[in-house]
Amino acid sequence: MSHSNIQIFDTTLRDGEQVPGCKLNKEQKLIIAERLDLLGVDVIEAGFPVSSPGDFASVEAISKIVKNATVCGLTRSVENDIKVAGEALRYAKKARIHTGIGTSDSHIKFKFNSNRDAIIERAVRAVRYAKTFTEDVEFYAEDAGRTDNDYLARVCEAVIAAGATVLNIPDTTGYCLPNEYGAKIKYLMENVKGIEKAILSCHCHNDLGLATANSIEGVINGARQIECTINGIGERAGNTALEEVVMILKQHPTLNLDTNINTSLLYSTSQMVSEHMGIYTQPNKAIVGANAFAHSSGIHQDGVIKNRETYEIIDPKDVGVTESAIVLTARSGRAALAYRAKKVGYELTKLQLDVVYANFLDFADIKKEVDDSDIHQIIETSTIYNQIISA
Numbered sequence: 001m002s003h004s005n006i007q008i009f010d011t012t013l014r015d016g017e018q019v020p021g022c023k024l025n026k027e028q029k030l031i032i033a034e035r036l037d038l039l040g041v042d043v044i045e046a047g048f049p050v051s052s053p054g055d056f057a058s059v060e061a062i063s064k065i066v067k068n069a070t071v072c073g074l075t076r077s078v079e080n081d082i083k084v085a086g087e088a089l090r091y092a093k094k095a096r097i098h099t100g101i102g103t104s105d106s107h108i109k110f111k112f113n114s115n116r117d118a119i120i121e122r123a124v125r126a127v128r129y130a131k132t133f134t135e136d137v138e139f140y141a142e143d144a145g146r147t148d149n150d151y152l153a154r155v156c157e158a159v160i161a162a163g164a165t166v167l168n169i170p171d172t173t174g175y176c177l178p179n180e181y182g183a184k185i186k187y188l189m190e191n192v193k194g195i196e197k198a199i200l201s202c203h204c205h206n207d208l209g210l211a212t213a214n215s216i217e218g219v220i221n222g223a224r225q226i227e228c229t230i231n232g233i234g235e236r237a238g239n240t241a242l243e244e245v246v247m248i249l250k251q252h253p254t255l256n257l258d259t260n261i262n263t264s265l266l267y268s269t270s271q272m273v274s275e276h277m278g279i280y281t282q283p284n285k286a287i288v289g290a291n292a293f294a295h296s297s298g299i300h301q302d303g304v305i306k307n308r309e310t311y312e313i314i315d316p317k318d319v320g321v322t323e324s325a326i327v328l329t330a331r332s333g334r335a336a337l338a339y340r341a342k343k344v345g346y347e348l349t350k351l352q353l354d355v356v357y358a359n360f361l362d363f364a365d366i367k368k369e370v371d372d373s374d375i376h377q378i379i380e381t382s383t384i385y386n387q388i389i390s391a
């Protein structure tokens, strides 16, 4: 079976930048946009042009420099938002306007004090107007996760008829269970007239820690685009993490789903975004966290030294990490100590290792991590040091 391509829509510069305290200036946005283009994302959501003169200028500047990806600007279903986005995107080689409106009963009642039919009319008007600036118009049905499927299908049909080519089905509040989100996508694939003229997109939030799982269920059920951010940053608990969905699809070839991402740039891109945004990445973060390829317990270390695959499903080089780390702690065993001692120049016999290991445990019990200089000290202060160096 041939593989289907999943489009990666990166929204680090838009939804990612909605994180409190992580303002980026134009220069930083340009650096990140260039890197995303190199990484191989298909779409860069560069900002929300009507929101401020600074964001307009950033989207315009990004449009001028991006070579391969489509550059996208977000709008509400408001004529002036769309006009301003069209202007900001006018230099892009490939431009997309992303417009939309809330479709859940909660949004319709409380945000818009409106009704279902009127919301469809506003959606259609927005898409038609966006089409006067670019052929590539994506529509988001905000809070689709809590929108009932029949009405959502009606919205989708109406905006496809108006010319939308991508239908974004956001789980805006991160509410859906993976099977529910997958079933929603399946329902739309099976019940929306004209669905063959558009692709469905997953935009999932992480309020319950399900953003990645939901996005994967979405593409398994027929969606062909995932909206995500580097390190999963984004509004509240964040968005689907780009590095996670990309590596899931790569590590599970039986899903027959591919992306265009150059995965060897994932780690350095994560570091770059974290530095510019001033947002620290948790050490246990999947794929790009400092501990993602670090082993500190003896049984695991022994396995990894014998064969990396015993405890690693990803080759660190595939994501741009040079090598796995064997971290020495009080939970480490002899195999790990011998491995690290060899790296700093000591080839220990089995007998020598037993003696040095006893010394090591005293040391490790009072230190969080035993480093290279500690290893020298442990060996130099051991009773058999002379025997080790004369060998």
Ligand SMILES: CC(=O)SCCNC(=O)CCNC(=O)[C@H](O)C(C)(C)COP(=O)(O)OP(=O)(O)OC[C@H]1O[C@@H](n2cnc3c(N)ncnc32)[C@H](O)[C@@H]1OP(=O)(O)O
Residues within 6 Å of the ligand: 015, 018, 048, 050, 051, 052, 075, 076, 077, 078, 100, 101, 102, 111, 112, 142, 172, 235
């Ligand atoms: C789920 C998401 O992530 S959506 C994107 C969220 N990102 C942002 O909001 C960042 C950019 N936003 C902004 O800069 C500002 O909110 C602006 C410029 C868009 C609007 O600012 P203001 O005009 O001052 O409005 P404010 O933000 O207070 O309220 C939002 C208004 O937009 C309306 N609105 C919200 N979403 C939509 C939509 N998709 N389509 C049409 N109108 C909408 C609200 O109903 C409200 O209108 P009201 O004042 O008539 O009640």
Ligand SMILES: CC(C)C(=O)C(=O)O
Residues within 6 Å of the ligand: 015, 074, 140, 141, 142, 143, 168, 170, 171, 172, 173, 203, 205
């Ligand atoms: C604007 C839309 C796509 C969004 O960010 C959401 O619904 O979470």
